[in-house]
Amino acid sequence: MLKTNKSMTDYISPVVKGIPPSGIRKFFDLVSGRKDIISLGVGEPDFVTPWHVREACVYSLEKGKTTYTQNAGLPELREAISAYLYKQFALNYEPSNEVLITVGGSEAIDLALRALVQPGDEILIPEPCYVSYSPITSIVGGKAVGIETYAKDSFKLTAESLAEQITAQSKVLILCYPSNPTGGIMTYEDWIPIVNLVEEHDLIVISDEIYAELTYDQKHISFASMPGMKDRTIVVSGFSKAFAMTGWRLGYACGHQDLIAAMLKIHQYTIMCAPVMAQQAGIEALTNGLEEKDRMVESYNQRRRLVVRGFREMGLDCHEPKGAFYAFPSIQSTGLTSEQFTEKLLEEFKVAAVPGNAFGLGGEGFIRCSYANSVSELNEALERIGKFVNKYQKLD
């Protein structure tokens, strides 16, 4: 029996209570259970995990591989990741102590922040960005400092806006390129001034490169591959996007052995190890899955062209996304806010997209549309959005 004047929520930690409700969650509730809509709000591949990967997992289960693994993950998988990162992105990590297998990139982000942040530290976060960085920062007692990025810069992080937010308390910079939600990327040249600032201000970088494989017309440049940045950078990645393996919950972090050891310390008590069957599948994906991955990337690229063109033809400004599988068109010409736009669009034309303001600073006035959908659904969705835009643009 509770004391009469207390409610259950009074028992919850103020830190957790202080986390604002997720904008995505709110929209999720609006669409949940509806079968009649086309959703461009899905943040995962429309491919099912390639069959050879699924089959390898089933086989490993048949062989009785159902035990715990080493805390850091199966050595064979860590070796495969190390070889893969070297081949794809010229990264050099020692499998035995610089690679940690996690439960999705999500856990890796959490571990990195928990291992690095103490109360009062400022964590620099270019926005609009993936929704987990700022809440986790709050949970670990850090202060999230947003850095707005702009469509006019293709949502790249510029040295000027970064420099503006750096203080004596700045400790960590979180990077997410290719970006969810904007599709923005950073080139070698774009990174150079950022590298200088990171060095000058002695920052540690958490680089969420989960979309690294999904770049179009140019290769991803890992921040850790920039001169002098390897030791300062924790690369976070995973299998979800590149190999269409979201539900497997398999990711990893790579970095300096001392940082990885600190993360492993937390991981061993909270998680013990990532699921062994997912790890077995991961080995198969990395050893035999690169061709299939290329095929999926080519298919995203085709659909990317389709949606960008579609948005531009209906009169919306849409910067060209060079990575991930999202388009991030501006809807400012309709005079609606992001939330009004997405809610009315859902109501009137049964298309779901995610309002840009759910992704932090600079997201208002934009909507995130995933093109990980079939061509016919995309065409239908574009047609409906076109009608919708037409209706509202005419009103003023």
Place this chain on the structure above:
Amino acid sequence: MNDFKFKVLELLQEDARREAAVIATLLGAEEDEVTKAIEEMEKDNVIVKYAPVINWSKVHDDKVTGIIEVQITPERGRGFDTIAERIYRYPEVKTVYLMSGAYDLQIEIEGKTLKEVAFFVSNKLSTIDSVLSTKTHFILKKYKQDGIILEDHEDDHRMLISP
């Protein structure tokens, strides 16, 4: 075959009803280029026909398909081609492949009844001079055809909104 044509073919194989304009957008090309490539490939018989993949068992399941392994003695000077032609000219013959291995031609025949297929084998096929032997197998169920799973149960299980 250049890479561009190859990509056009892949997109058409996925969906033969795709319009040139859509293909052009998907490939980041001009519609004219796509139209021209398609016309050329039609002319060269690279694109032979635009035919739907039909799951006939949904229409009527009394159709019978037999796969027949045929051993033949090739004709002097003309190899297997003449004899293959004599066989593939029959409209009930759906496919004819020249094979390596234990037999020479693989033939797929469609008939209304088992009897009809058997009749074709005994009266038309076996009576051709160079046919040495035949072995007939009947198809009981088609799971996958031309790379397409006929009864695919992999629906979209994704949540409608995710971060």
